[in-house]
Amino acid sequence: MKIVALAGGVGGAKLAEGLAQVLPPDSLTIIVNTGDDFEYLGLQICPDLDTVCYSLAGLANPVTGWGRSGETWSALESLAELGGPTWFRLGDRDLGTHLERTRLLRSGFRLSEITQRFCQAWGIHVRVIPMSDSPIPTWVDTDEGEVAFQEYFVRRQCRPRVKGFRFVDVEYAEPAPGIMDAIHEADGVIICPSNPWVSIDPILAVPGIKSLLRPAQGNSRPVIAVSPLVGGEAIKGPAAKMYLELGFQPSALAVARHYGAQKEEGLLSGIVIDQLDQNLADSIIALGIRPLVTDTVMRTSTDRHRLAESVIEFNKSLL
Amino acid sequence: MKIVALAGGVGGAKLAEGLAQVLPPDSLTIIVNTGDDFEYLGLQICPDLDTVCYSLAGLANPVTGWGRSGETWSALESLAELGGPTWFRLGDRDLGTHLERTRLLRSGFRLSEITQRFCQAWGIHVRVIPMSDSPIPTWVDTDEGEVAFQEYFVRRQCRPRVKGFRFVDVEYAEPAPGIMDAIHEADGVIICPSNPWVSIDPILAVPGIKSLLRPAQGNSRPVIAVSPLVGGEAIKGPAAKMYLELGFQPSALAVARHYGAQKEEGLLSGIVIDQLDQNLADSIIALGIRPLVTDTVMRTSTDRHRLAESVIEFNKSLL
Numbered sequence: 001m002k003i004v005a006l007a008g009g010v011g012g013a014k015l016a017e018g019l020a021q022v023l024p025p026d027s028l029t030i031i032v033n034t035g036d037d038f039e040y041l042g043l044q045i046c047p048d049l050d051t052v053c054y055s056l057a058g059l060a061n062p063v064t065g066w067g068r069s070g071e072t073w074s075a076l077e078s079l080a081e082l083g084g085p086t087w088f089r090l091g092d093r094d095l096g097t098h099l100e101r102t103r104l105l106r107s108g109f110r111l112s113e114i115t116q117r118f119c120q121a122w123g124i125h126v127r128v129i130p131m132s133d134s135p136i137p138t139w140v141d142t143d144e145g146e147v148a149f150q151e152y153f154v155r156r157q158c159r160p161r162v163k164g165f166r167f168v169d170v171e172y173a174e175p176a177p178g179i180m181d182a183i184h185e186a187d188g189v190i191i192c193p194s195n196p197w198v199s200i201d202p203i204l205a206v207p208g209i210k211s212l213l214r215p216a217q218g219n220s221r222p223v224i225a226v227s228p229l230v231g232g233e234a235i236k237g238p239a240a241k242m243y244l245e246l247g248f249q250p251s252a253l254a255v256a257r258h259y260g261a262q263k264e265e266g267l268l269s270g271i272v273i274d275q276l277d278q279n280l281a282d283s284i285i286a287l288g289i290r291p292l293v294t295d296t297v298m299r300t301s302t303d304r305h306r307l308a309e310s311v312i313e314f315n316k317s318l319l
Numbered sequence: 320m321k322i323v324a325l326a327g328g329v330g331g332a333k334l335a336e337g338l339a340q341v342l343p344p345d346s347l348t349i350i351v352n353t354g355d356d357f358e359y360l361g362l363q364i365c366p367d368l369d370t371v372c373y374s375l376a377g378l379a380n381p382v383t384g385w386g387r388s389g390e391t392w393s394a395l396e397s398l399a400e401l402g403g404p405t406w407f408r409l410g411d412r413d414l415g416t417h418l419e420r421t422r423l424l425r426s427g428f429r430l431s432e433i434t435q436r437f438c439q440a441w442g443i444h445v446r447v448i449p450m451s452d453s454p455i456p457t458w459v460d461t462d463e464g465e466v467a468f469q470e471y472f473v474r475r476q477c478r479p480r481v482k483g484f485r486f487v488d489v490e491y492a493e494p495a496p497g498i499m500d501a502i503h504e505a506d507g508v509i510i511c512p513s514n515p516w517v518s519i520d521p522i523l524a525v526p527g528i529k530s531l532l533r534p535a536q537g538n539s540r541p542v543i544a545v546s547p548l549v550g551g552e553a554i555k556g557p558a559a560k561m562y563l564e565l566g567f568q569p570s571a572l573a574v575a576r577h578y579g580a581q582k583e584e585g586l587l588s589g590i591v592i593d594q595l596d597q598n599l600a601d602s603i604i605a606l607g608i609r610p611l612v613t614d615t616v617m618r619t620s621t622d623r624h625r626l627a628e629s630v631i632e633f634n635k636s637l638l
Contacts, residue, residue, distance in 0.1 A: 041418045042361060042425060072393045078415025082440045084422060092411040096397025099360045103403060106361060121401045 001027060003312070004186040008033045008199020009048045010065035010236050011228050012192035013055035014298040016126075018308030019190065020056055021301075025125035029182040030056075031209075033194070034111070034130045035138035035167055035202030036149045040088050041079075043098040044105055047150075048199065049115060049130055050097060057122035065236065068093045087155045112176035127178070131203045134173040138198055139166045149198065158238040162245045165197055170205045183212045187221060188315035191267075193228035193296065195239040196258045197246075204267075213267055222269040222318035224311060225259050227252035230296060231276040252277040253284060261288035269318050272296060272311055290318060320346060322631070323505040327352045327518020328367045329384035329555050330547050331511035332374035333617045335445075337627030338509065339375055340620075344444035348501040349375075350528075352513070353430070353449045354457035354486055354521030355468045359407050360398075362417040363424055366469075367518065368434060368449055369416060376441035384555065387412045406474045431495040446497070450522045453492040457517055458485045468517065477557040481564045484516055489524045502531045506540060507634035510586075512547035512615065514558040515577045516565075523586075532586055541588040541637035543630060544578050546571035549593040549615060571596040572603060580607035588637050591615060591630055609637060 003023060007016050007030055016030050030052060037046045047066065054060040054068055061067045071091035080086050090098065097118070104114045110133040119128050138149040142160035152160060183189065194200055204210045215221045232251050234240045243250035248257075252273040260266015270290040273280060274297065284291040292314045298304045322342060326335050326349055335349045349371060356365045366385065373379040373387055380386045390410035399405045409417065416437070423433045429452040438447050457468040461479030471479060502508065513519055523529045534540045551570050553559045562569035567576075571592040579585015589609040592599060593616065603610040611633045617623045 041422050043418075068397075072391045072411060074391045074411035075394060075414040075418065078387075078412040079419050080415075082416065082419045082437055084415070084419035092391060092393035092414075093397040095394040095411075095414065096399075096403070097401065099362075099394065100398050100401045100403035103360050118401055 001187045001312070001316070002182075002185050003028050003188050003190060003315070004182050005030045005190040005192055006194075006200055006203050007031070007048070007052055007192040008194030009036075009051045011298075012048070012194035012199060013052045013060070013065075014304050015190070015192040015226060015308060015311070016052050017055045017301075018298065018304030018306075019311070020126045021305045022308040022312055023126070028126040029178070029186075030126060030128045031179055031182075031203055032128060032130055033199045033202050034132060035136055035198060036153065037135065038137065038148060038150045040090070040150070041085070042102070043095075044102045045088070045090075045098055046101070046111070046130065049128070050094070053115070053118060053122060053124060053128060056119075056124045056126065056128070059122065067091050088150060110176070112178070127182070129176050129178050129182070131176065131179070131209070132173045132206050133176050134169070136170045136173050136202060136206070137168045138202055139168060140198075141166065153238070158241060162242050164246075165201065167202050167205045170202070171207065173206055175206050175209055180208060180212060183209070187319065188312075189213055189221065189223040190311055190315070191223065191225035191259065193226040193235070195228060195234070195237055195242070196255055197239065197242050210267070214262065214265075220319055222315050223262060223267045224270040224272060224315055224318070225255060225268055226272040226296060226307070226311060227255045227274065227277070229255055230274040235297060251280060253280045256284045256287055256289050263288045270314055272307075272314060320506045320631070320635070321501075321504050322347050322507050322509060322634070323501050324349045324509040324511055325513075325519055325522050326350070326367070326371055326511040327513030328355075328370045330617075331367070331513035331518060332371045332379070332384075333623050334509070334511040334545060334627060334630070335371050336374045336620075337617065337623030337625075338631070339445045340624045341627040341631055342445070347445040348497070348505075349445060349447045350498055350501070350522055351447060351449055352518045352521050353451060354455055354517065355472065356454065357456065357467060357469045359409070359469075360404070361421070362414075363421045364407070364409075364417055365420070365430070365449065368447070369413070372434070372437060372441060372443060372447060375438075375443045375445065375447070378441065386410050407469060429495070431497070446501070448495050448497050448501070450495065450498070450528070451492045451525050452495050453488070455489045455492050455521060455525070456487045457521055458487060459517075460485065472557070477560060481561050483565075484520065486521050486524045489521070490526065492525055494525050494528055499527060499531060502528070506638065507631075508532055508540065508542040509630055509634070510542065510544035510578065512545040512554070514547060514553070514556055514561070515574055516558065516561050529586070533581065539638055541634050542581060542586050543589040543591060543634055543637070544574060544587055545591040545615060545626070545630060546574045546593065546596070548574055550595040554616060570599060572599045575603045575606055575608050582607045589633055591626075591633065
């Protein structure tokens with residue numbers, strides 16, 4: 001069984017890690033959001049790609065969810081002494097990644113090639129592909145004006161009220177090599193519990209991806225989302241706040257509506273929701289989407305493994 | 320008394336530190352070689368400037384002579400895991416310096432402005448000026464072809480036989496702001512015990528500097544070199560090897576000849592040589608250069624202080 005997973009940062013990385021535990025390496029392709037990539041201190045930073053890869057490689061910081069374990073902070077301290085910008089926290093080990101990625105990009109390598117090379121070096125056996133080799137920066141329209149994603153997310157800690165999102169130049173971008181084939185061959189697509197607005201929508205906006213996710217006539221490949229909202233709250237990040245500010249009641253039902261039902265020109269055949277949201281199951285069924293109710297909060301490696309198994313079983317049941 | 324010192328890396332930094340101990344802050348201007356500056360991992364690295372500043376700020380690594388004390392190496396380790404280049408050793412704290420300098424250069428600041436800003440942040444009260452704001456990369460002509468300086472110096476550990484040096488585009492460069500005024504006002508110029516070929520000659524090659532160092536008619540401002548060669552050997556680095564490969568017997572006498580006597584269209588009025596080289600004093604006098612014989616090896620802070628005092632006294636005696 002071949003599975004494609006769409007992932008953003010921390011939540012997506014956790015489920016991706018679970019799926020990598022459960023599936024044989026050549027059965028899993030993880031497509032990662034690059035909409036929050038940005039240049040900082042002259043370095044090309046790919047936060048979601050790194051979070052996913054560090055998680056898969058066992059290098060992730062288990063406390064923060066982002067960055068690396070056993071990290072040191074000397075470079076940033078020295079930069080701070082000189083009055084340089086430190087609002088984006090770059091650890092020393094993490095810096096090694098950004099320096100080498102930036103060097104390779106300047107040497108003419110594509111981001112997808114670099115990612116493959118890094119995965120090899122880190123002993124990651126599943127396939128990780130950035131959504132595109134072209135930069136598609138996410139800008140956030142807010143009541144304080146339009147700001148670049150990391151400005152909104154990190155520097156201003158998601159304080160401005162959100163009015164919309166723009167994935168700059170996405171219309172000129174292509175999916176990175178390997179993505180279309182992987183989706184084409186997939187027996188199931190998992191939308192990880194990442195922020196629908198700024199982690200998954202950027203991937204879906206890359207020309208060609210969304211339409212290929214919709215199964216062709218007579219093809220029953222499931223597309224399953226795992227809700228990042230549990231009891232109306234996001235486990236991490238501003239997803240719930242964004243739904244509210246955009247005029248929606250944040251809930252797993254809102255996530256189901258966000259992606260839409262496959263049979264109604266949307267994407268989903270199923271959605272995995274938390275036991276806390278059991279009361280939403282009937283409304284989800286009414287949308288034409290099959291719900292799976294289970295414990296979706298991933299605190300430990302065992303949680304990730306168990307949720308990944310449930311999702312794979314759910315996918316089989318929808319085939 | 321106003322003093323200008325010309326300095327390269329480790330040896331120059333040590334005497335510069337001594338001079339900074341001995342002279343009032345507004346009496347000392349240190350002009351630093353930038354011929355060994357280069358871009359590495361997309362960062363602008365200025366090894367001599369950093370060695371001088373770290374020494375003056377008390378941040379230098381006392382064991383290596385270059386880099387910072389209390390350094391960590393996480394970024395380089397992480398870069399090495401990814402197969403990136405690690406032949407130039409960049410510590411994490413040091414990286415903070417390069418990241419901020421590179422950021423400021425890209426923002427349009429001149430290297431001399433950035434150096435001033437860094438000196439302020441590091442609590443350095445004497446004036447440190449890079450020889451020029453324009454890049455003047457040193458290339459080394461060798462029996463294995465012409466190579467960029469750091470390729471020769473660090474990557475190939477000075478193994479190729481030297482045939483000559485080229486200071487690329489030096490004819491289009493200008494001294495950095497403040498240099499000409501400082502030399503003009505100086506009551507003495509000290510050429511620190513740095514490599515004459517690749518640390519001091521690049522400074523002297525910047526249009527305008529050398530001719531201004533030669534005193535105008537009736538002006539008796541001394542120019543004093545401190546020999547980097549002691550007993551025919553360099554304290555550190557390839558200076559002796561270079562003299563040999565270029566056909567000269569390496570010695571304090573060769574250094575004296577290298578810069579030449581002021582009265583013979585050269586630069587020097589005096590040279591400070593080590594007690595080990597006392598036997599060369601007469602030959603130096605025969606060149607028309609006054610020798611000062613003293614202990615020139617700087618192992619401790621006290622050594623640096625004492626040598627700086629001797630040099631300043633020597634300068635006074637030559638006024």
